[in-house]
Each structure stands twice: as C-alpha cells, then as structure tokens.
Amino acid sequence: MNQDHKYFTISINPLHSNLDLSVLFSGEGTPHPLHKMGPAVHDYYLVHTVLSGTGTFETGGRTYTCTAGDSFFIHPGELFTYIADADNPWHYIWVAFTGRSAGTTFAQIGVSPQQAVVSGSNPRKIRHYYRHIRSCFQQSDFPQLEELESEGWLKLLLRELGRANTHHITNKPTAETDIKRQVGQAIRYLELQYTQSVSIDQLARNLGYHRTYLCKMFKQSTGLSPMQYLFNIRMERAKQLLQTAMTIDQVASSVGFNDALYFSKQFHKWSGSAPSVYRKELRQFSL
Structure with a gap:
C-alpha cells in the first residue's frame, strides 16, 4: 500500500520504446485528505480522471477545482500542483505516456497548459479504457505486443476526452x-x-x-x-x-x-x- 493513499494500484510498462504514443504507467488511487503533489514538473505527459471526490489542480497560471468526470492534464516541463480535498478527497485514475505525437495529440483534443482540464466525458467509457490500459501489462510473456495494445487503448481514451472537449478545439473550419x-x-x-x-x-x-x-x-x-x-x-x-x-x-x-x-x-x-x-x-x- 502506498503510504500517501488509502487505495493505490499501478501497472508499469516494462519496455522503453519510441511509439507515436507509448504508455509508461497507469494507476488508480484514493489519496489521504490534503495529499499534495508539487509544485513540480514531469518529463512525460500525464492525465488524471476524477471518479469521485474533489481536489484542486494548478498549472499554467490557473487553478481548477476538479470533481467527478473531470480530467486534468500535465505537460512535460510545465509546473503543476495538485491537492486532495480536506473533507472529500478525490478518487482518480491516471496514465502517463511519451511519444513522437504526444504533444500534437494533446493539441488536437484542445488541451494546453492554459486549458488543462476537460469536463463532461462519459465516466463509464473512460474507466473502461483506463482499466484496459492497466491490464495490458499483466497478460503475457510478450511485452512488445502488450505495448501495442496499450497504445490503442490510450488513443481511444484520448479520443473520448477530445469528444468531451470539442468546445475548446480551436481549428474548426471556416x-x-x-x-x-x-x-x-x-x-x-x-x-x-x-x-x-x-x-x-x-x-x-x-x-x-x-x-x-x-x-x-x-x-x-x-x-x-x-x-x-x-x-x-x-x-x-x-x-x-x-x-x-x-x-x-x-x-x-x-x-x-x-x-x-x-x-x-x-x-x-x-x-x-x-x-x-x-x-x-x-x-x-x-x-
């Protein structure tokens, strides 16, 4: 058990590759009240989706209060802080990834350091995709095949988040x-x-x-x-x-x-x- 969380589980990709989108790890947890991360930076992309409870996320000069159905996005090299609520700490799931098209993919779904939270996604679908990503690294003796599968599920997850964020996608055609x-x-x-x-x-x-x-x-x-x-x-x-x-x-x-x-x-x-x-x-x- 992670000492900062009442509940914590994580799956880690054993490979280090250069796919368009390469999952590094994915997990789920319920932190203790006022559990805090940051101010800090990561060298990878990270998405959290809140399943229940409340917390605060700060990045790009903005502060967001996140509740069930919200997803918050961390960009590599961008300073961030997030903290669980004192009375109703959030329960969230997350996935970290890198890859040649990671930054472009974030932009395609309307996410940036200045617009780093997506609301209104389908919780059932979102949780389904996260679970499949985590299960990819627990199945076989062929991690290279598991990594390909995890990339597919990650793309489906990001597609679903993009659907919920169409009002922030700026390249609508004239x-x-x-x-x-x-x-x-x-x-x-x-x-x-x-x-x-x-x-x-x-x-x-x-x-x-x-x-x-x-x-x-x-x-x-x-x-x-x-x-x-x-x-x-x-x-x-x-x-x-x-x-x-x-x-x-x-x-x-x-x-x-x-x-x-x-x-x-x-x-x-x-x-x-x-x-x-x-x-x-x-x-x-x-x-």
Whole structure:
C-alpha cells in the first residue's frame, strides 16, 4: 500500500520504446485528505480522471477545482500542483505516456497548459479504457505486443476526452479552410489509391461531394484537375521505381497501368523519355 493513499494500484510498462504514443504507467488511487503533489514538473505527459471526490489542480497560471468526470492534464516541463480535498478527497485514475505525437495529440483534443482540464466525458467509457490500459501489462510473456495494445487503448481514451472537449478545439473550419480540407481529402485519396483504377465519379462519390463541385474546388486550389493530379502522382512514383530492378511491366502495374505499352507512351509524353531510356540515362549519370 502506498503510504500517501488509502487505495493505490499501478501497472508499469516494462519496455522503453519510441511509439507515436507509448504508455509508461497507469494507476488508480484514493489519496489521504490534503495529499499534495508539487509544485513540480514531469518529463512525460500525464492525465488524471476524477471518479469521485474533489481536489484542486494548478498549472499554467490557473487553478481548477476538479470533481467527478473531470480530467486534468500535465505537460512535460510545465509546473503543476495538485491537492486532495480536506473533507472529500478525490478518487482518480491516471496514465502517463511519451511519444513522437504526444504533444500534437494533446493539441488536437484542445488541451494546453492554459486549458488543462476537460469536463463532461462519459465516466463509464473512460474507466473502461483506463482499466484496459492497466491490464495490458499483466497478460503475457510478450511485452512488445502488450505495448501495442496499450497504445490503442490510450488513443481511444484520448479520443473520448477530445469528444468531451470539442468546445475548446480551436481549428474548426471556416468556409476557406473547409474547402482546403475537402481538397486535402481528395488529394489524400489520390495519394493512397493511385495504384487503383480511379474515376472522377468514384472519387466524388467516395468523398461525398458533387462531381462538378469537387472538380471546381480542386482546380482552384491546385491548378490541376483531379485526373491531372493523379497522373502526376503516378509518373513521379514511376520515376522512383525505375531506379530499382523492377521490370517496366512491374513498374506500370505498381502505378495503376494494366497496359505496359500504354504506360510507356504516357511516361514518354510526360518526361520526354521512354521508361527504358530514362532508366539507362539514370545509370549513366550515376557512373
């Protein structure tokens, strides 16, 4: 038993990795009245969710009174203090994590040192996610698999907290940014589906836009029609693949052309050289 808590349990990740989000530890506890942490800083991200009781959290020049359903967020390097209520100390659960996308994820759900508390989340779902995170590190002889699982549950937890915090998410689209988002969706679709047979009708249908509207917005933003943009993606990728040992047929198939001869004609028209000539020139240049 932790001497600062009436109830305390914790699960620790035995691995140290560099995932996008890597759970370090997760726990649950009921501290004694007036139990205090800080003023201090951590070198990792930490989220507490209050299940019952009351406490006070301070960071970023603000003081918050937190009760059941509130979650408070600690950023690495940011000074914080939190203290349990004297008469009704909180019972909370927590998870600490690091990772390449940790800071970006906090920003995406509308959390910052100046806005460090989220209220109104679904307590049942939240507790469910925390429990799964903790249980990940108690299951098997394969901690690398447990860590992958814990990352998934952590993302679900943060997604749920973000849903409760939409009024603090600042990147809501204006009319202009909404158009950029729509065109961005189309570009992303083409970048991922260029190996497939793609039509404008199919693209518009999959994205939920009218064909004419999509084409107009796309050309205004990029200067190209969607099919011209797709063609350039395929040709640029073909240039990369022609630097490998793949055959012309294999390159053609890999960039969405079923007919290698037709691919060669299109590549010639686009680059000024047939694929075989382009490849030969690359080899001569590298000598």
